[in-house]
Amino acid sequence: MLPRTGPNKGEIFAGSVMEEGDAFVVTVSDRVARAATYNESFGFSKDFLNAATIGSDTIAAGDTLSLTIWENVDDGLLAGQGANATALTNVQVDGSGYIFVPYAGRILAAGNSPEAIRRIITEKLDAQTPDPQVMVTRAAGNGATVTVAGKISGQGIYPIERPTRTLTAMLAKAGGPSVEPETAQVKVIRGHHTGRIWFEDLFRNASYDIALRNGDRVLVEADPRNFTALGATGAQTIVPFQTRDLSALEALARVGGLRGNASDPTGIFVLRDERQSIAREVLGRPDLEGSQRMIYVLNLTEPNGLFLARDFQIRDEDTVYVTEAPFTQWTKVLGAVTGTAASAAQISNLSSN
Missing domain, CATH: 3.30.1950.10 (wza like domain)
Known part of the structure; x- marks a missing residue:
């Protein structure tokens, strides 16, 4: 077998459930792109949202x-x-x-x-x-405190005082995130309860600026999501998101785009384990149970292809795979044949001398 970057389109389609394989192969359309869109929601429970701000003069245990x-x-x-x-x-x-x-x-x-x-x-x-x-x-500074750690400019234990009674004020006191604010996530741990929010959403929705309580732990993290790029792309690697939303078109651009002399723009595949609710919506199959292996197919040569690639959302742990163009395989075959012929001629010349 000739060397190549991975399976071709035919081999991927052969793995379809329709061909007795174990994955659903779905061509991306406007409807599929909408149905497959899923924005993981972060936020705080009512226990966090309904907690009143501690009064500036309220005494707490430890004061x-x-x-x-x-x-x-x-x-x-x-x-x-x-x-x-x-x-x-x-x-x-x-x-x-x-x-x-x-x-x-x-x-x-x-x-x-x-x-x-x-x-x-x-x-x-x-x-x-x-x-x-x-x-x-x-005495100032005693009693109620909050621990701030992670990707923050000033990790430490901070008292809850008049200027730092809410989450945004405490984060500002600690110097703010040390990573890009767009991809920073803030986790608040209070006893057995945990809430998580995008840092930027704290300023878009005032209700997320929760009141702090003694013993709260605030952890600032960089966005942990990534996708894997394989095949005939500019790079084969694991790629961090770096933005809250990432389309298939942006994912390809992130790894250098298609290789003009090797990539097949009709064979762009996104592989993922799709959650039950979305798989049912995409396939129109309410009988499906559990997560499903899905292979989404994008064809950039179609009139709407680039728009669909722009609208199709990449999610955490997706694999973006680009097949090689048929011409590339043909060139490899031709090279192998001509190379073999040239080698045979050289052997023949050596034997005649």
């Missing part, structure tokens, strides 16, 4: 508070002899959301503002010391 208590007597409950003010610094809110204040007991701090905590402590102490005055402040 550190500072309390100052003034008593209207010389010898108060907390203050020493001759002093009327007591400072309680670095009072950390425990995992259950409580703090302990002498003579006031355990106070629920998480979910309250410093002002609400001040009123609670004042009421608790008022029955024990005359006219107590309480001031409560939260």
Whole structure:
């Protein structure tokens, strides 16, 4: 067998289900191009979308508070002899959301503002010391934090503060994606829930700019999708998408286009394992079960061929295969025959000398 880049058109068509093969071979039309189009939807569940923004003054477990208590007597409950003010610094809110204040007991701090905590402590102490005055402040940077990692300019652990309570603000705080924004994806992990969104969609749809919660993990990733190019193309390789949407025409251009002296523009194939719903729509076969092996055929020489190649969408892990032109195989045969004849003549000349 003569060397070649892969199977020819006849061999591919021989693998069709109609020929007792295991793949459906489908010629791409306008209807097929529309039916085979599938945009993988990213987004956040209601658990993410319905979460309200944490108030700028809301205390959370892990926050550190500072309390100052003034008593209207010389010898108060907390203050020493001759002093009327007591400072309680670095009072950390425990995992259950409580703090302990002498003579006031355990106070629920998480979910309250410093002002609400001040009123609670004042009421608790008022029955024990005359006219107590309480001031409560939260130390900045403690408590609620978010971890930002991946393809981001500034990986790290960031506090949820007034300017960084939403996803876009936190990403900006971390310096933004270190890859092309068009192909950057943002994943948010919150407990057992995960949401993913295209980075650019955060600015196209305000509802995706979700409120952050303590312990959220934000991962920025480059688009992991790719396709494989084989056959009589400018390059045979695995190619990353680099754009959110990629047509068959763009995929061919990405690998240098067709080889003018070798490619068959009537034999461009896209191979994929098609999901059940799309296979049923493309083939008009509601009886199909499970994913199906599909081979889509593009013919660039048809009047609508280039438009169809422009409209047909390439998806993750597709294989784009271009067959060799019949002339190329004929040239190889001719070369092999003439080469063999030339070799025989050389042998004959050597034997006659």
